[in-house]
Amino acid sequence: MVLLICVVLIGAVLLAAVRFGPRWLLPVSLGLSFGSAALFGPAAGLAPLMGMLAAAQVARRRSFGVVVAVASAPAAFLAVWLLLLLDAAARDGLVAEVTSQLMRLGLQTADEQALRQIVGWVARLQPGIEFISLVLAVALGYRLADRLARRWHLALPEGPSFRYWRPWDELIWVAVVGLALALIGHGVLFELALNLLVVMVMVYAAQGLALVRFLAWRRGLPKWLEGVFYLALLFASGLAVIVVAGLGLLDTWFDWRRLRPAEVPGETDG
Numbered sequence: 001m002v003l004l005i006c007v008v009l010i011g012a013v014l015l016a017a018v019r020f021g022p023r024w025l026l027p028v029s030l031g032l033s034f035g036s037a038a039l040f041g042p043a044a045g046l047a048p049l050m051g052m053l054a055a056a057q058v059a060r061r062r063s064f065g066v067v068v069a070v071a072s073a074p075a076a077f078l079a080v081w082l083l084l085l086l087d088a089a090a091r092d093g094l095v096a097e098v099t100s101q102l103m104r105l106g107l108q109t110a111d112e113q114a115l116r117q118i119v120g121w122v123a124r125l126q127p128g129i130e131f132i133s134l135v136l137a138v139a140l141g142y143r144l145a146d147r148l149a150r151r152w153h154l155a156l157p158e159g160p161s162f163r164y165w166r167p168w169d170e171l172i173w174v175a176v177v178g179l180a181l182a183l184i185g186h187g188v189l190f191e192l193a194l195n196l197l198v199v200m201v202m203v204y205a206a207q208g209l210a211l212v213r214f215l216a217w218r219r220g221l222p223k224w225l226e227g228v229f230y231l232a233l234l235f236a237s238g239l240a241v242i243v244v245a246g247l248g249l250l251d252t253w254f255d256w257r258r259l260r261p262a263e264v265p266g267e268t269d270g
């Protein structure tokens with residue numbers, strides 16, 4: 001529900017800013033931010049500001065990737081804030097409260113300790129999950145604004161089709177830093193490492209899905225057969241995420257879709 005609200009707010013603010021100008025819409029966006037935060041939480045409160053940042057980059061004619069990256073900056077601040085806010089004691093209290101609420105709602109389990117551990121891991125990974133959710137909201141909000149802008153004869157930088165999407169190659173260093181911190185860090189650094197790795201797994205899983213979508217389109221597979229494959233991935237759950245993320249990581253190295261620009265011999269000489 002909150003994700004849908006964020007998508008609508010980001011798309012509406014972006015479209016209105018492109019139509020009427022970012023400066024005129026800034027006071028309205030601030031009011032929407034306070035109202036959304038009061039009604040739906042801090043993530044929804046950031047959505048209008050993220051829409052304004054996206055509009056500012058569109059006005060500068062930035063590419064789709066730069067628009068999404070800059071607009072996602074508030075999501076990074078929210079993730080860091082959540083990471084620093086929830087220390088061990090606060091997290092244990094939150095886990096106990098959520099576990100008791102789930103039990104009262106009728107969630108039966110033979111091992112209450114196992115349920116507590118699951119809730120505990122979700123609480124530890126909440127910053128990364130919130131960040132990925134807001135980045136997804138920016139991408140979907142941009143797509144929504146782009147569809148509506150065409151009807152009003154407005155121009156937005158065209159984003160790539162999902163089957164051609166790939167993250168920047170330099171993001172691999174985020175995964176490397178996450179692995180290093182997971183091995184040598186402790187306390188807040190270890191929690192940061194876990195969330196960095198979760199974010200990168202989801203990024204490469206999205207790249208893996210884009211690769212699968214590209215191969216299905218290239219081979220001309222029927223839509224129903226492609227849908228059955230995605231449904232199987234959904235039922236496979238965690239294992240499917242790991243496999244698809246592995247495909248995305250391999251595509252970063254081997255570039256199976258040939259999306260990198262061809263190098264001209266001698267272009268970088270000297």
